Amino acid sequence: GTALGGALHVSAQEGITARPMPGADLGRGWSDDALRDWLDRAAVPYDRPDDIAETVAEELARDGVVAWFQGRSEYGPRALGHRSLLAHPGRAENLERLNHVKGREEFRPVAPMVLADRAADLFSGGPLPSPYMLFVHDVAAAWRDRIPAVVHVDGTARIQTVDERQEPLVARMLRGFERRTGLPVVVNTSLNTAGRPMVDDPRDALECFGSAPVDLLAIGPYAVRRGRAYA
Numbered sequence: 001g002t003a004l005g006g007a008l009h010v011s012a013q014e015g016i017t018a019r020p021m022p023g024a025d026l027g028r029g030w031s032d033d034a035l036r037d038w039l040d041r042a043a044v045p046y047d048r049p050d051d052i053a054e055t056v057a058e059e060l061a062r063d064g065v066v067a068w069f070q071g072r073s074e075y076g077p078r079a080l081g082h083r084s085l086l087a088h089p090g091r092a093e094n095l096e097r098l099n100h101v102k103g104r105e106e107f108r109p110v111a112p113m114v115l116a117d118r119a120a121d122l123f124s125g126g127p128l129p130s131p132y133m134l135f136v137h138d139v140a141a142a143w144r145d146r147i148p149a150v151v152h153v154d155g156t157a158r159i160q161t162v163d164e165r166q167e168p169l170v171a172r173m174l175r176g177f178e179r180r181t182g183l184p185v186v187v188n189t190s191l192n193t194a195g196r197p198m199v200d201d202p203r204d205a206l207e208c209f210g211s212a213p214v215d216l217l218a219i220g221p222y223a224v225r226r227g228r229a230y231a
Contacts, residue, residue: 027073035220038202046224056218057176063088064215069205079190081170083199087187092148101212103194112150113188115174116161133160
């Protein structure tokens with residue numbers, strides 16, 4: 001807060017009008033061709049499906065864990081749909097499973113990402129929309145048994161809402177998952193393992209995928225599958 005206040009003060013002194021932050025994806029990004037070059041150099045088999053969002057939705061519906069590397073990396077303490085590990089929220093054991101993937105304590109919760117236009121049906125008690133996963137919400141009683149992986153012991157969840165206009169790829173993945181499962185929510189936790197910073201570049205993504213029990217790496221429009229890469 002002090003740093004932001006100082007920056008705003010100097011901006012005002014210099015006559016610069018501050019604008020709202022458009023999103024947290026302020027880090028580095030790579031073109032599709034650059035990502036393909038990384039995959040070729042790593043010599044891992046991959047394919048380019050017609051729609052990576054639908055491919056991921058299908059894998060999640062089958063209860064696969066997906067490493068999701070899309071667009072520019074996020075600036076801040078958590079993943080918001082650019083450097084994420086995704087999983088099915090309807091399996092209570094996926095909380096322990098993801099903590100095993102990440103190598104962290106089993107009591108630590110994971111969070112749900114939900115379509116903004118569905119959030120009020122599932123969550124209350126906090127401000128909506130909530131695109132930066134900053135607030136705790138109560139999970140509606142009717143949904144607690146349907147999305148147990150993301151419900152904390154006190155019946156709450158720290159949610160991230162997804163606006164289709166701002167995050168069309170993530171929203172398309174969520175809608176594809178809902179069509180297959182009836183759930184407008186997926187588990188979203190940061191793409192990293194214990195003691196490591198959040199994945200930033202393609203090398204980080206490939207190293208994380210190679211060292212963690214993840215079923216699919218969705219890197220840009222490309223899909224790398226565990227069974228093919230490490231057969």
